[in-house]
Amino acid sequence: MATTRPEPELPxxxxxxxxxxxxxxxxxxxxxxxxxxxxxxxxxxxEAVTMRRVAQELGTGPAxxxxxxxxxxxxxxxxxxRVAAEIRLPVPDPERWQEQLHELASEIRRVFTxxxxxxxxxxxxxxxxxxxxxxxxxxxALMRAGGVPKEIAGIAVDTLGMxxxxxxxxxxxxxxxxxxxxxxxxxxxxxxGEVRAYFNALPPDRYPVVSGxxxxxxxxxxxxxxxxxxxxxxxxxxxxxxxxxxxx
Amino acid sequence: MATTRPEPELPxxxxxxxxxxxxxxxxxxxxxxxxxxxxxxxxxxxEAVTMRRVAQELGTGPAxxxxxxxxxxxxxxxxxxRVAAEIRLPVPDPERWQEQLHELASEIRRVFTxxxxxxxxxxxxxxxxxxxxxxxxxxxALMRAGGVPKEIAGIAVDTLGMxxxxxxxxxxxxxxxxxxxxxxxxxxxxxxGEVRAYFNALPPDRYPVVSGxxxxxxxxxxxxxxxxxxxxxxxxxxxxxxxxxxxx
DNA sequence: CATCTCCGAAGAACGGTGTTCGTTGCTTAC
DNA sequence: GTAAGCAACGAACACCGTTCTTCGGAGATG
Numbered sequence: 001m002a003t004t005r006p007e008p009e010l011p012x013x014x015x016x017x018x019x020x021x022x023x024x025x026x027x028x029x030x031x032x033x034x035x036x037x038x039x040x041x042x043x044x045x046x047e048a049v050t051m052r053r054v055a056q057e058l059g060t061g062p063a064x065x066x067x068x069x070x071x072x073x074x075x076x077x078x079x080x081x082r083v084a085a086e087i088r089l090p091v092p093d094p095e096r097w098q099e100q101l102h103e104l105a106s107e108i109r110r111v112f113t114x115x116x117x118x119x120x121x122x123x124x125x126x127x128x129x130x131x132x133x134x135x136x137x138x139x140x141a142l143m144r145a146g147g148v149p150k151e152i153a154g155i156a157v158d159t160l161g162m163x164x165x166x167x168x169x170x171x172x173x174x175x176x177x178x179x180x181x182x183x184x185x186x187x188x189x190x191x192x193g194e195v196r197a198y199f200n201a202l203p204p205d206r207y208p209v210v211s212g213x214x215x216x217x218x219x220x221x222x223x224x225x226x227x228x229x230x231x232x233x234x235x236x237x238x239x240x241x242x243x244x245x246x247x248x
Numbered sequence: 249m250a251t252t253r254p255e256p257e258l259p260x261x262x263x264x265x266x267x268x269x270x271x272x273x274x275x276x277x278x279x280x281x282x283x284x285x286x287x288x289x290x291x292x293x294x295e296a297v298t299m300r301r302v303a304q305e306l307g308t309g310p311a312x313x314x315x316x317x318x319x320x321x322x323x324x325x326x327x328x329x330r331v332a333a334e335i336r337l338p339v340p341d342p343e344r345w346q347e348q349l350h351e352l353a354s355e356i357r358r359v360f361t362x363x364x365x366x367x368x369x370x371x372x373x374x375x376x377x378x379x380x381x382x383x384x385x386x387x388x389a390l391m392r393a394g395g396v397p398k399e400i401a402g403i404a405v406d407t408l409g410m411x412x413x414x415x416x417x418x419x420x421x422x423x424x425x426x427x428x429x430x431x432x433x434x435x436x437x438x439x440x441g442e443v444r445a446y447f448n449a450l451p452p453d454r455y456p457v458v459s460g461x462x463x464x465x466x467x468x469x470x471x472x473x474x475x476x477x478x479x480x481x482x483x484x485x486x487x488x489x490x491x492x493x494x495x496x
Numbered sequence: 497c498a499t500c501t502c503c504g505a506a507g508a509a510c511g512g513t514g515t516t517c518g519t520t521g522c523t524t525a526c
Numbered sequence: 527g528t529a530a531g532c533a534a535c536g537a538a539c540a541c542c543g544t545t546c547t548t549c550g551g552a553g554a555t556g
Contacts, residue, residue, distance in 0.1 A: 028533075051514060062514080064534050072514065123414065124421035126443050133455055140457040152476075154464030159477040166371065166414040173372035195374050207381055209388040216402035229407040232484030233477075276505075299543060310543075312505050320543065500555075506548085513542065519535085526529080 028058065030068040034078045038115070041079065045176045046117045049079070080121045081129030086111045089138040097146030102234050104138060105164060109226060112168040117176050119168035122161070136161075147241040156237045163229055171222040192218065276306065278316040282326045286363070289327065293424040294365045297327070328369045329377030334359045337386040345394030350482050352386060353412060357474060360416040365424050367416035370409070384409075395489040404485045411477055419470040440466065 036057050040049050051062040051072060058064075069075045087108055090100045112119045127136050136157060143153040178187035196218050204211040285302045299310040299320060306312075317323045335356055338348045360367045375384050384405060391401040426435035444466050452459040 050512085052512085061535055061537095063516080063536075066515075067533055124418045128443075128446060133450070133458060137455045137458050140461070144457055150461045150464045151467075154461055155468065155473050155476045157465075158468055158473055159480070162414040162418060162477070163411065166410040170372045170410060195376075198376060202381070207385045209392055210381065210385050213388070213398045213402060216398045217405075219399075220403065220406055225403050225406055228403045229410070229481075232407070233480055236480030236484055298541085300541080309506050309508095311507075311545080314544075315504055498556085500553105502553085503551095505550085507546105508548100509546080510544085511542100512544105514540095516539080517537085519537105520533105521535105522531105522533085524529100524531085526527100 028060070028064060028068060030078070033058070033065055033068055033075070034082050037075055037079050038082060041116055041118060046076075046120055047176070049076070051075075076121045077125070077129060080118060080125075081131045083111060083115050083118050084129065084131040084135055087131075087135055089134060090142070092138075092141050092145040094145040094147075097142050098234055098238055101139065101142045101146075101237075102230060104142065105160060105230050105234075106226075108135065108164050109168055112164070113171055117169060117172040119165045119172070123165045123169065127161075143237065146238070148237060149240060149242060152237065152240040156233075160233060163233060167222070167226050167229070276308070276312060276316060278326070281306070281313055281316055281323070282330050285323055285327050286330060289364055289366060294324075294368055295424070297324070299323075324369045325373070325377060328366060328373075329379045331359060331363050331366050332377065332379040332383055335379075335383055337382060338390070340386075340389050340393040342393040342395075345390045346482055346486055349387065349390045349394075349485075350478060352390065353408060353478050353482075354474075356383065356412050357416055360412065361419055365417060365420040367413045367420070371413045371417065375409075391485065394486070396485060397488060397490060400485065400488040404481075408481060411481060415470070415474050415477070419474075 033054065037049050037054050040053055040057060051065055054075075055062045055065055065075075069078070087104075090104055093100060112122075127133055139157050139160065140153055143156060144150075148156065174188050174191060175184040178184040196214065199210065199214045199217065202211055210217070281302065284305045285297050288297050288301055288305060299313055302323075303310040303313055313323075317326070335352075338352055341348060360370075370380075375381055387405050387408065388401055391404060392398075396404065422436050422439060423432040426432040444462065447458065447462045447465065450459055458465065
């Protein structure tokens with residue numbers, strides 16, 4: 001065929017678009033797309049992860065992504081599962097199941113908050129990705145090893161997930177709202193100061209209790225709030241253990 | 249100025265748009281805007297509450313809203329506070345503070361879930377609206393009347409709020425995803441069926457615990473899950489009461 | 497009563513968003 | 527050598543929040 005004969009480099013004829021000069025693009029992959037999306041997430045937050053933004057980062061157009069990903073929703077779930085793969089899972093030790101469950105929850109929180117507001121994707125989602133299922137399996141294994149009944153463990157893993165998601169979102173939501181130029185932490189501190197001033201200016205006759213404990217309401221370090229709620233949940237779950245035969 | 253002379257009613261010149269024939273528009277109000285926004289929310293969910301949609305519902309353009317509302321964020325917060333006004337608040341009875349706290353939480357959940365996914369607005373937000381403050385005041389008053397220390401109550405009201413928001417979101421998020429034509433509940437049931445099938449098809453050698461309790465994981469009626477977690481939290485908060493002097 | 501000044505209402509536009517359609521051009525299988 | 531399949535892509539569609547600018551009517555002022 002003459003059409004496939006290796007013709008020498010002719011100049012592009014006049015009036016004809018160059019079509020495509022040199023596309024030595026490394027081929028697009030779902031994995032590579034997710035990698036890039038997470039890079040954008042870590043740098044600028046979940047809101048910045050748009051189809052166009054990811055495509056631009058890959059040097060292409062948004063339409064090219066739809067060959068490897070059904071849409072934005074699937075991309076976000078793939079990102080979440082990739083992040084979930086970073087969570088270090090424990091080997092169940094029945095003697096220490098409460099501590100292990102507490103540690104695992106802290107580890108989940110650590111990984112989630114280290115990727116901005118990725119927890120927003122998890123909220124209200126059934127874990128179907130392989131790594132998310134690994135995490136759920138680990139939580140359930142710990143509880144079952146500790147003697148928590150099936151029915152309780154089934155509800156508890158859901159409650160725990162809700163608590164983890166909500167906590168991670170609350171922690172990152174303020175930092176994400178900071179303008180792109182400024183230091184997020186400094187911005188957050190300024191915001192807290194405004195909240196304190198607002199609460200102090202409230203009419204004490206309408207809000208007597210709130211007005212009397214402004215300091216206690218503001219002194220809400222995210223880590224402390226998390227530990228408090230997590231302790232409540234873990235102890236509450238433990239209260240459902242059927243045979244309480246401790247060694248001692 | 250001749251341009252401002254009150255000319256008699258001339259017929260509109262040919263080729264000239266009528267400008268505005270009879271604009272007996274009832275004047276736009278922040279309250280009326282919020283009313284309309286909530287009507288859209290109840291009918292089509294929070295996602296449908298856009299500036300354009302609300303303006304269209306009012307028979308005007310999106311720009312007109314910005315005279316009474318600083319932007320979408322403020323509109324959403326105003327909507328939330330309006331919804332919070334529907335929450336019936338208890339008169340504290342120190343003898344029954346735990347039951348009252350439980351009942352108040354259930355009431356909050358009832359009102360929130362009755363307005364689709366309005367809870368998404370509350371997530372990660374500091375309650376500053378008057379009615380939201382009323383609710384916080386009521387929660388704190390109950391706990392303080394029950395003898396919960398200030399520091400604990402300050403954290404607990406936040407944890408409780410997180411739990412309420414997350415629960416309401418989880419309950420409504422699936423219903424909101426239903427296509428506009430179909431019955432949301434039927435759609436949700438079909439989804440649950442798919443989830444069960446997916447879980448049953450998981451490889452048992454990788455997910456032994458999950459595979460062994462599919463029924464317990466699926467049997468998650470929203471109300472039951474809520475009652476379970478709420479009981480955990482309320483009992484946990486009560487365990488911090490300093491002087492446990494019950495009458496009896 | 498005439499005039500001026502303000503201010504709410506609104507049209508148009510800007511720069512973004514997710515997604516779809518139709519085409520192109522390469523690679524592979526026949 | 528030819529045909530088919532398919533990833534890549536440009537363009538477009540229908541939206542979004544917000545801002546700019548103008549317009550017109552109502553109240554204040556003389």
